Amino acid sequence: MGKGSPMSENSSATEIETSSPAAPASPAKPVAAPKKDESFFGFLAWLVLGVVILRSFIVSPFNIPSESMLPRLLTGDYLFATKWSYGFSKYSLPFSLPLIPGRILASQPQRGDIVIFKAPPGNDIDYIKRVIGLPGDEVQMKGGQVWLNGKAVPKVKVADFTVPVSPNTDCGPGFDSTDSAGKAVCRYPQFRETLPNGKTYNVLDMGTTPQDDTGVFIVPEDSLFLMGDNRDNSMDSRFPAVEGGGIGIVPQANLVGKASLMMFSTDGGAEWIKPWTWFTAARWSRIGGTF
Numbered sequence: 001m002g003k004g005s006p007m008s009e010n011s012s013a014t015e016i017e018t019s020s021p022a023a024p025a026s027p028a029k030p031v032a033a034p035k036k037d038e039s040f041f042g043f044l045a046w047l048v049l050g051v052v053i054l055r056s057f058i059v060s061p062f063n064i065p066s067e068s069m070l071p072r073l074l075t076g077d078y079l080f081a082t083k084w085s086y087g088f089s090k091y092s093l094p095f096s097l098p099l100i101p102g103r104i105l106a107s108q109p110q111r112g113d114i115v116i117f118k119a120p121p122g123n124d125i126d127y128i129k130r131v132i133g134l135p136g137d138e139v140q141m142k143g144g145q146v147w148l149n150g151k152a153v154p155k156v157k158v159a160d161f162t163v164p165v166s167p168n169t170d171c172g173p174g175f176d177s178t179d180s181a182g183k184a185v186c187r188y189p190q191f192r193e194t195l196p197n198g199k200t201y202n203v204l205d206m207g208t209t210p211q212d213d214t215g216v217f218i219v220p221e222d223s224l225f226l227m228g229d230n231r232d233n234s235m236d237s238r239f240p241a242v243e244g245g246g247i248g249i250v251p252q253a254n255l256v257g258k259a260s261l262m263m264f265s266t267d268g269g270a271e272w273i274k275p276w277t278w279f280t281a282a283r284w285s286r287i288g289g290t291f
Contacts, residue, residue, distance in 0.1 A: 061080055062126060071188070077286065081259055085107070086258065109252075113259075115257070141213055154192075158190050166267035166268055168268035172206070
């Protein structure tokens with residue numbers, strides 16, 4: 001061969017090497033599939049964590065068990081409350097776990113807001129009332145009318161409030177009536193109040209009661225004077241804080257959230273063994289209402 005022989009020999013050697021049989025590959029080890037139990041419990045843990053975060057810091061559902069906030073809220077209403085509106089504290093967490101010191105990202109409610117809070121003195125039961133007095137305010141009742149900082153809050157008579165009689169209503173003596181169709185209803189005297197900031201809402205005033213006239217309450221720093229809209233059927237800041245009774249003036253640290261959206265309402269007539277009553281008992285017109 002000529003000068004090209006070394007290249008040819010190298011080329012041939014390469015061909016021989018590539019054509020030689022390859023060593024058998026070792027069998028791949030099978031990948032163990034995750035156990036079904038581990039996958040389920042992992043999913044469950046993430047689900048629980050997501051629900052805790054949602055209910056602690058974003059929104060949480062609450063139900064209305066009494067008539068203290070008539071006419072705006074009825075027994076059997078279910079609503080969402082925003083948890084970020086007034087900041088966060090241990091009362092934002094399940095079982096009021098003491099993991100948040102004091103209040104963080106705190107903000108003060110406005111007069112007229114409907115708030116959920118832990119009721120004094122026990123601070124373990126959720127109540128819902130309307131904000132009437134802020135820190136520094138002087139609040140008094142005279143003849144069934146709210147006085148705020150020495151001025152009467154306007155209170156104007158409007159059409160009576162009626163609600164159909166159902167398992168979730170209790171008319172009380174003298175307030176049973178019928179509507180234009182002859183159906184049984186509860187009929188209550190209704191008034192329109194307007195606070196100094198322009199917030200307006202309706203209240204009920206059944207007649208003369210001891211709580212229609214009070215002394216002057218001065219709201220301390222970081223506290224609130226709260227009242228129910230059903231003025232003669234509400235244990236609120238007009239009464240001293242007693243377990244299962246009045247709530248006194250409420251610390252803002254007890255705030256849990258702000259009423260935001262009506263998610264459901266029932267008149268209490270549903271029965272589990274009669275599925276059609278799940279629909280007939282719903283108060284459809286109330287669902288989706290805002291505050």
